[in-house]
């Protein structure tokens with residue numbers, strides 16, 4: 297069996313076109329959705345990510361500001377900038393790019409962002425809203441995985457989903473989102489005794505570990521949907537995920553490639569959250 301490919305670029309394009317329409321409708325009512333991105337320091341990967349975020353906003357017709365600061369910026373100064381953006385009516389979403397320099401307490405910074413502008417979905421109020429089913433922003437990478445799952449047309453409801461990884465940004469929110477979509481959810485992690493045993497039961501596998509070849513073909517139930525959140529490098533320096541794509545694609549029913557699967561969805565869901573935030577203000 298050869299799996300059908302879940303094309304993250306195609307799903308992202310469709311959703312971004314919807315975001316552009318919603319943005320145009322808001323602008324016609326005098327509200328331009330605005331995202332503020334703060335980058336502290338010179339981390340090369342972060343520079344690439346924030347560039348993509350700002351560019352995607354512009355392509356969707358949104359207003360975006362990128363604030364860059366030296367790595368020596370004090371925590372107090374950063375908190376002051378966040379508070380100013382909280383009070384700025386032209387800004388509907390605030391994102392502080394992580395990682396932050398070591399002398400700055402990232403948790404404190406995230407908790408200072410107004411929950412109603414937390415389009416990253418990292419604030420404890422956003423996490424709590426996801427857990428309880430209250431309105432709030434879902435964090436972008438796992439939310440993107442939900443959209444990829446939905447793009448297959450296979451219902452999530454009633455399926456057994458196995459999430460591998462328990463990070464605050466992906467594994468844990470992923471499990472809660474799948475639960476919200478009425479899947480039966482198992483969460484596996486580094487202390488799981490027999491990973492293969494659990495993954496073999498899965499109709500849906502989400503791998504978010506950060507280690508290549510974590511999921512191999514012998515672990516996958518024929519026909520399962522496999523979502524690969526991993527971003528690793530193989531021995532040749534080529535980008536690869538947590539799933540052994542070449543062999544798993546022969547067993548799975550659906551599979552995301554790396555690159556071109558989950559990757560394009562993170563920025564896309566950031567746009568969705570930002571336009572949604574502006575719609576709430578405009579309502």
Ligand code: GUN
Nearest residue numbers: 391392393394395416436
């Ligand atoms: N660093 C890597 N990914 C992300 C993300 O999605 N949001 C933020 N704020 N920082 C990141």
